Amino acid sequence: MASLVLLLILLVPTISLPVARCNDNVGFQLKLTHVDAGTSYTKPQLLSRAIARSKARVAALQSAAVSPAPVADPITAARVLVTASSGEYLVDLAIGTPPLYYTAIMDTGSDLIWTQCAPCLLCAAQPTPYFDVKRSATYRALPCRSSRCAALSSPSCFKKMCVYQYYYGDTASTAGVLANETFTFGAASSTKVRAANISFGCGSLNAGELANSSGMVGFGRGPLSLVSQLGPSRFSYCLTSYLSPTPSRLYFGVFANLNSTNTSSGSPVQSTPFVINPALPNMYFLSVKGISLGTKRLPIDPLVFAINDDGTGGVIIDSGTSITWLQQDAYEAVRRGLASTIPLPAMNDTDIGLDTCFQWPPPPNVTVTVPDFVFHFDGANMTLPPENYMLIASTTGYLCLAMAPTSVGTIIGNYQQQNLHLLYDIANSFLSFVPAPCDII
Numbered sequence: 001m002a003s004l005v006l007l008l009i010l011l012v013p014t015i016s017l018p019v020a021r022c023n024d025n026v027g028f029q030l031k032l033t034h035v036d037a038g039t040s041y042t043k044p045q046l047l048s049r050a051i052a053r054s055k056a057r058v059a060a061l062q063s064a065a066v067s068p069a070p071v072a073d074p075i076t077a078a079r080v081l082v083t084a085s086s087g088e089y090l091v092d093l094a095i096g097t098p099p100l101y102y103t104a105i106m107d108t109g110s111d112l113i114w115t116q117c118a119p120c121l122l123c124a125a126q127p128t129p130y131f132d133v134k135r136s137a138t139y140r141a142l143p144c145r146s147s148r149c150a151a152l153s154s155p156s157c158f159k160k161m162c163v164y165q166y167y168y169g170d171t172a173s174t175a176g177v178l179a180n181e182t183f184t185f186g187a188a189s190s191t192k193v194r195a196a197n198i199s200f201g202c203g204s205l206n207a208g209e210l211a212n213s214s215g216m217v218g219f220g221r222g223p224l225s226l227v228s229q230l231g232p233s234r235f236s237y238c239l240t241s242y243l244s245p246t247p248s249r250l251y252f253g254v255f256a257n258l259n260s261t262n263t264s265s266g267s268p269v270q271s272t273p274f275v276i277n278p279a280l281p282n283m284y285f286l287s288v289k290g291i292s293l294g295t296k297r298l299p300i301d302p303l304v305f306a307i308n309d310d311g312t313g314g315v316i317i318d319s320g321t322s323i324t325w326l327q328q329d330a331y332e333a334v335r336r337g338l339a340s341t342i343p344l345p346a347m348n349d350t351d352i353g354l355d356t357c358f359q360w361p362p363p364p365n366v367t368v369t370v371p372d373f374v375f376h377f378d379g380a381n382m383t384l385p386p387e388n389y390m391l392i393a394s395t396t397g398y399l400c401l402a403m404a405p406t407s408v409g410t411i412i413g414n415y416q417q418q419n420l421h422l423l424y425d426i427a428n429s430f431l432s433f434v435p436a437p438c439d440i441i
Helices: 002-007 043-066 074-078 226-230 328-341
Strands: 028-034 089-095 100-107 113-118 156-158 161-167 173-185 193-206 215-218 234-238 248-252 270-275 288-293 315-317 324-327 346-349 354-359 373-377 380-384 390-393 398-401 403-406 410-412 420-425 430-435
Touching (some): 043 390, 100 113, 113 173, 193 226, 270 380, 288 328, 324 328, 328 354, 328 403, 380 430
Parallel strands (some): 100 215, 113 193, 315 410, 324 403
Antiparallel strands (some): 028 089, 028 248, 089 173, 113 215, 156 161, 161 173, 173 193, 234 248, 270 430, 324 410, 346 354, 354 398, 373 380, 390 398
């Protein structure tokens, strides 16, 4: 069956096009739209949906370290739902000549750009037509011996074409031909950037829920990610709050900097180096030394944040995971710290799926001061105000910690990244950040 799909993909010669490149001091910006934007969900409902989406993603990210071997049968693998990597934020872009505009999932936890192509033997529902390679003048399937093909974790060859099979942990996959195409970024004609010869997966074997999108765009550290292929090796984003009607922003190239970030707090820009995990080299690992609630450093052994010999553990910052998942020992320390600080009865909020909650609102004679939450990184401190890690569930009357425990590793999710401008500098291998009102920058 896989052979049938690949035989239906036609080769079209490449033509030369005038293209602006980001490494020529060019940049662009894109809107980031939350997958639940425009809905009538309350903040607790939004968080409940996000928690449900991210549970499978956390399992997929963790299993990727200990089970890197792909499933032997690509068709069987492709039937597994893509839900585990459905992500949280969508970007608009265009592929081909003439350009076909579509929406894709932004994923800092992977490094492949892919969309569903016609004819499609096994594909998921999507809001735009499948990309038809016969209608593009710039589509070119890559040969098996190309350097981009060799960059795949498990490349295959069919009729001298490079075939990819990409797996998201144990629960999702896409398969098809690796090809080059021209991509267009940016909405306004004056700021559009067209990039030629971007390698992407032309998927013919995919299944699952794509969160109202038509593919994925990997922003990881690997050679096939959009960041690596465009050349600037840096991008930044600023995520608005879950209830804000204003879209978030994503910046590339010369636009990706924090120098002009509008911050009313006057906080300085801080930077911390990325850490390489040999088992998951494409993901953004950070070195966490500890956690504080307010000025009180919690009694957590720093080894709970370390990368284990088998590649598990460590701390990932990820745009596609909603809430932060703390290693179990660290989570319990935070839970005890909050219980000693917040003078309210403890309870569980099973409706949302969070298990560190307090009765809310407090009695009239009780004053509650929720402290800031601080991640102590190598050389930097990320301070989260209460609204970035606590949630008032007004429908149930709970004040809840918007984090969850996990047995292996820690993932810093996008709920904790709200109203922070974060710069990923891949070339120099560090993350910079500064608090910012993301709805007005």
